[in-house]
Amino acid sequence: MESIKQPTSCSNCGSADFAPVSPSSGTSYVLTTVDQSTTPPSFLATSGLPVQVFGCIKCGVLTFHNPSLRLD
Numbered sequence: 001m002e003s004i005k006q007p008t009s010c011s012n013c014g015s016a017d018f019a020p021v022s023p024s025s026g027t028s029y030v031l032t033t034v035d036q037s038t039t040p041p042s043f044l045a046t047s048g049l050p051v052q053v054f055g056c057i058k059c060g061v062l063t064f065h066n067p068s069l070r071l072d
């Protein structure tokens with residue numbers, strides 16, 4: 001199976017001025033969810049998809065990357 005490649009340029013503007021956005025040491029970013037049936041929405045502490053975040057300094061767009069994505 002072909003592995004998922006890390007992005008090397010901005011998917012919005014194509015710039016190569018694009019690099020990982022590092023969280024503080026020993027942590028990672030997570031794309032998570034909230035329950036919108038409550039007010040205010042409640043954070044679901046057990047849900048989440050770990051993501052690497054890349055940022056473009058030309059246009060400011062952030063890109064999320066997860067190398068373990070698969071089709072069900």
Ligand SMILES: [Zn+2]
Nearest residue numbers: 010013056059
């Ligand atoms: Zn860009």
